[in-house]
Amino acid sequence: MADALRVALAGLGTVGGGVIRLLDANRDLITRRAGRPIEVVAISARDRTRDRGIDLSRFAWVDDTSALAAQDDVDVVAEMIGGSDGPALTLARATLAAGRGFVTANKAMLAHHGLELAELAERGNAPLKFEAAVAGGIPVIKGLREGAAANAIGRVYGILNGTCNFILSKMEAEGRDFAEVLAEAQALGYAEADPTFDIDGIDAAHKLSILASIAFGTRPAFAAVQAQGIRHVLGADIAEAAALGHRVRLVGLAEAGPHGLFQRVHPHLVPFDHPLAHVTGSTNAVVAEGDHVGRLFFQGAGAGEGPTASAVVADLIDIARGVAGPPFAMPAALLAAPTAADSGERRGRAYLRFTVEDRVGVLAEIAAAMRDAGVSIESLIQRGVTVEGHVLVAIVTHEGPERCVAQALERLRGSQSLAGQPLWMPILG
Amino acid sequence: MADALRVALAGLGTVGGGVIRLLDANRDLITRRAGRPIEVVAISARDRTRDRGIDLSRFAWVDDTSALAAQDDVDVVAEMIGGSDGPALTLARATLAAGRGFVTANKAMLAHHGLELAELAERGNAPLKFEAAVAGGIPVIKGLREGAAANAIGRVYGILNGTCNFILSKMEAEGRDFAEVLAEAQALGYAEADPTFDIDGIDAAHKLSILASIAFGTRPAFAAVQAQGIRHVLGADIAEAAALGHRVRLVGLAEAGPHGLFQRVHPHLVPFDHPLAHVTGSTNAVVAEGDHVGRLFFQGAGAGEGPTASAVVADLIDIARGVAGPPFAMPAALLAAPTAADSGERRGRAYLRFTVEDRVGVLAEIAAAMRDAGVSIESLIQRGVTVEGHVLVAIVTHEGPERCVAQALERLRGSQSLAGQPLWMPILG
Missing domain, CATH: 3.30.360.10 (Dihydrodipicolinate Reductase; domain 2)
Known part of the structure; x- marks a missing residue:
């Protein structure tokens, strides 16, 4: 049997506690699948005294979370603190820079600092994994x-x-x-x-x-x-x-x-x-x-203790098995800086809902704004449903550019006929 | 850039041709994701002359498929011949024994010889991958x-x-x-x-x-x-x-x-x-x-050229990335020989359909057989639907052991009231 994969856990909320419980519950199974034991060796969280329903005395407690990055007996840090910056980011940078693996459920941090962290991971030849960051337990x-x-x-x-x-x-x-x-x-x-x-x-x-x-x-x-x-x-x-x-x-x-x-x-x-x-x-x-x-x-x-822990531990098993590969599917240097596409050019059908005054001429005004902006109406429904004294009008447009719908809404802005902001929703094609 | 992963393709039917077309279509993308090029270096199939709509002249043609296993310039053999035994199995054994990677879409071979092949793969420290064998393109x-x-x-x-x-x-x-x-x-x-x-x-x-x-x-x-x-x-x-x-x-x-x-x-x-x-x-x-x-x-x-090729090439990309791990999720030596569970003990609801003669007493006979076997009926429907002059009777049972339903059907075997074999279908719980 190979040596254990030694893990430090940062953050002992729902997810962190769930990881400990999962590793306890399926210890033998995970060892067989990973080819080696996965052992928590150190933990760190804000509040040492809170009762989490788990015996934490068997783990080394580290007060300074960022110190986990520098512990020689740690192979991987699993971060479940959250927040795009602050302690989570400090820990991520230090861990990867030290060439240790980093597993996280922190979507906000990856969304803001993903490129930097991927570069650090590559430079340090350290795995960076984040299955739990998107859609919880779904791989x-x-x-x-x-x-x-x-x-x-x-x-x-x-x-x-x-x-x-x-x-x-x-x-x-x-x-x-x-x-x-x-x-x-x-x-x-x-x-x-x-x-x-x-x-x-x-x-x-x-x-x-x-x-x-x-x-x-x-x-x-x-x-x-x-x-x-x-x-x-x-x-x-x-x-x-x-x-x-x-x-x-x-x-x-x-x-x-x-x-x-x-x-x-x-x-x-x-x-x-x-x-x-x-x-x-x-x-x-x-x-x-x-x-x-x-x-x-x-x-x-997509969330919850068990599913999120399942994803975190799947990442740990991958690391224990020696599974490599770039965090964002290709080396960071090859990731292109994207140009944001103009949504106005997107074509599709849409749903529009207006909350209107119940009086003559309102429908004509809406229909005219649509026509003038070049929006083709597939159906228009006014059912007599009232919300707080106002009437709802729902429109489905034919396929067309979003730009035209935006123009129609712009034409109607400030109209005395409208009792509130219209709601626009694209129809998934 | 690391050296190319050199692949030999065995079998050039729909899937084999699809793998070549996919590698051609997404060459650059795959190279970026795999971290190295994936190159087909040799091909083998039964019929060299058949027109497959692909230029095969750029690949070395090998008449004897099993010889692919021994080619020094091959890292991985991708087998798309099919069949649980015969040339596919010969090739799998020889390739893995030679310490080369083996990728296959061959579910029949894995179902019959999966354990032996996993053992060979481990002994040869060679990857054995088969994403395409189950559910086509779905990972x-x-x-x-x-x-x-x-x-x-x-x-x-x-x-x-x-x-x-x-x-x-x-x-x-x-x-x-x-x-x-x-x-x-x-x-x-x-x-x-x-x-x-x-x-x-x-x-x-x-x-x-x-x-x-x-x-x-x-x-x-x-x-x-x-x-x-x-x-x-x-x-x-x-x-x-x-x-x-x-x-x-x-x-x-x-x-x-x-x-x-x-x-x-x-x-x-x-x-x-x-x-x-x-x-x-x-x-x-x-x-x-x-x-x-x-x-x-x-x-x-679950099938088709594109999806199956997608799964085969995903396996090749894994191998190119150096992704390891046991074929059946744990080392072959740890895989237990399963005991087959007795389906009679399974509990569930079931649908039963009888094709019966349209005469007095038939329903009573069926209902008595159910009662005598201890099957509790949730609903019984005879709608007057006739199939080839016979009447259909549909029953949904309450939850109970399958053994009882089997006994009821056994009691009715050979009954003059039945015009054919009853159909039993479990209800997914």
């Missing part, structure tokens, strides 16, 4: 980086935030509105007290920028992701989408085209016959479209 | 062997044969019967002239035995797979299943339990809300249930 990083490696990828997209999908599914199943369901999700622990990162699409955007980098051979470009979350989706939008044969899902989508890299997180209408339409609750799912393999679909738990 | 071998490696797997199951799923989907969509749709599938090239391996579940059983080995750390045990195909499924069964909220799918399922390893390929009723129910056409899909990760779901193209 989608591995699926893209290795499983689909023979393919030029056209698009990669998916449901990357379990909180949003939980909320949208619940709004759909129970016909309720966003604010109410969010409050319930917070009470149940499915949403954070400050849910901004989740519901405004930031978390999904972090993950999307990592997937895009691997899929397209570009540097992670979080700043270029257009992100809009689900705050403005009404129960009535979900009902209207259903009547049109669609479900509303927060989809992160990246596409490489002749005009550059397009990355967007936005609520979409997804047709019933698309696999993403059947992803409910806090489940995540990712689709990758390859030029030879066609459409690959991965689905599973 | 499910990698997903199980690496992505889910931290988990004890409870069950692994899925739709493993595209031909059967194509036929069942078409029967479902068009309300037609098996023989008619099979003939059409053969005319379209979706089914072989001799479709036995596909429609009788043998091909799915080969694949299931490979998945089970990886999931449960057991030796591939093809002989222990209970296999029944889709020949006996009527259009009326599919309609009845739909009325009950289910679709009929040929599911290969392996489960590790206290009584041993259970492996079966059989048509199942799959509830509408299960992801497998939405897998249509020749698509494949695999579910793995891990103790920490929960339910992982992989879906994609």
Whole structure:
């Protein structure tokens, strides 16, 4: 039996605790699969005294987290602190610079500093792995980086935030509105007290920028992701989408085209016959479209102690087995700086919802704005549904450039007929 | 740039030709991802003169396929000949014994000789990879062997044969019967002239035995797979299943339990809300249930030139990157010889369909046989549907041991009331 792989854990929250519990539960199995034991030798977290329900006395406690990088008896540091900068980044830099392996679930850090960390990993000949950073327990990083490696990828997209999908599914199943369901999700622990990162699409955007980098051979470009979350989706939008044969899902989508890299997180209408339409609750799912393999679909738990720990330990097993390979699927020096594609040129169908005053001439004004901007209307529905005294008008456009829809909305800006911001959602094609 | 990975291709049918075309199409991309070029240096096939639409003059042609194993300028042999024994097996043994890598899409060979080949690979310190052998382009071998490696797997199951799923989907969509749709599938090239391996579940059983080995750390045990195909499924069964909220799918399922390893390929009723129910056409899909990760779901193209070539080249890229690891997820010496679990003890709900004479007392006879065997009936439907002058009776049982259902069917054997063999299908729980 080869020597154990010696691991230091930084951060002992849900994920860190889960890693210890998983390694305890499946110790023998993991040793057989990894070809050697995987042993936690040191731990570090903010609060030494908190009861985590695990016997931590068998591990060396290190007060200064960043010191884990320099411990001679450590082969790999697994970081589960979180945060794009601060202690997690300090630890990542120091660990990789010291030539030690680094495993992380930290999507924000990779989205912002992925290129730098990949360069450090290569320079130090140290593995850098982050399966847990995207879509929790689903091996989608591995699926893209290795499983689909023979393919030029056209698009990669998916449901990357379990909180949003939980909320949208619940709004759909129970016909309720966003604010109410969010409050319930917070009470149940499915949403954070400050849910901004989740519901405004930031978390999904972090993950999307990592997937895009691997899929397209570009540097992670979080700043270029257009992100809009689900705050403005009404129960009535979900009902209207259903009547049109669609479900509303927060989809992160990246596409490489002749005009550059397009990355967007936005609520979409997804047709019933698309696999993403059947992803409910806090489940995540990712689709990758390859030029030879066609459409690959991965689905599973996107968060939670067990699934996230499963992904972290899978990375540790890879390292124990001696599995190498560049973090973003090709050497950092070959990753291109992406040009952000202009979304105005994108063609597609779209859903538009207006909240309007209930009076003569409103529909004519909307229809005229569409016509003048060159937007062709496939269907327009006003069902007499009222929200706070206003009427909802839903429009589905024919396929056309997004630029035209944006122009139509611009023409309507400030109109006395509109009682609030219109909601635009692309229809997944 | 490191030296090229030098590959010999054995077999130039659809898959072999596809590998050459893929390597040509994505040469630069693959070189960047693999860290070195992947070059075909030699080829061998039965017929040198056949026009394959590819310029083969740039490769060294080798008449004796088995000689590829001994060529000093070859690092890896990719075998796409097929067949569990014969030239493919000779080549595999010789290649691995010579310490060269071996990549194959040959599920039959792995199902029958997987243990021996894994042992040879370990002895020769040579990579043995077979992503293309199961579920075509879907990276499910990698997903199980690496992505889910931290988990004890409870069950692994899925739709493993595209031909059967194509036929069942078409029967479902068009309300037609098996023989008619099979003939059409053969005319379209979706089914072989001799479709036995596909429609009788043998091909799915080969694949299931490979998945089970990886999931449960057991030796591939093809002989222990209970296999029944889709020949006996009527259009009326599919309609009845739909009325009950289910679709009929040929599911290969392996489960590790206290009584041993259970492996079966059989048509199942799959509830509408299960992801497998939405897998249509020749698509494949695999579910793995891990103790920490929960339910992982992989879906994609299960066959065809592009997807299969994608999987073969993914294996070559892994080898070029220096990715190691045991073929069946743990060293061959640690793979346990599985005990086959007795299916009689399995508990579940089931669908039973009887084709009966249209006369007094038939239902009473069936109901009595069920009662006497201890089978509890959840619903019994006789809709007046006649097939060739006979009447169909469909029963759904409450959950209970399969043994009891088998006893009930045994009691009815030879009954003058039955116009043919009853069809039993488990309901996926």
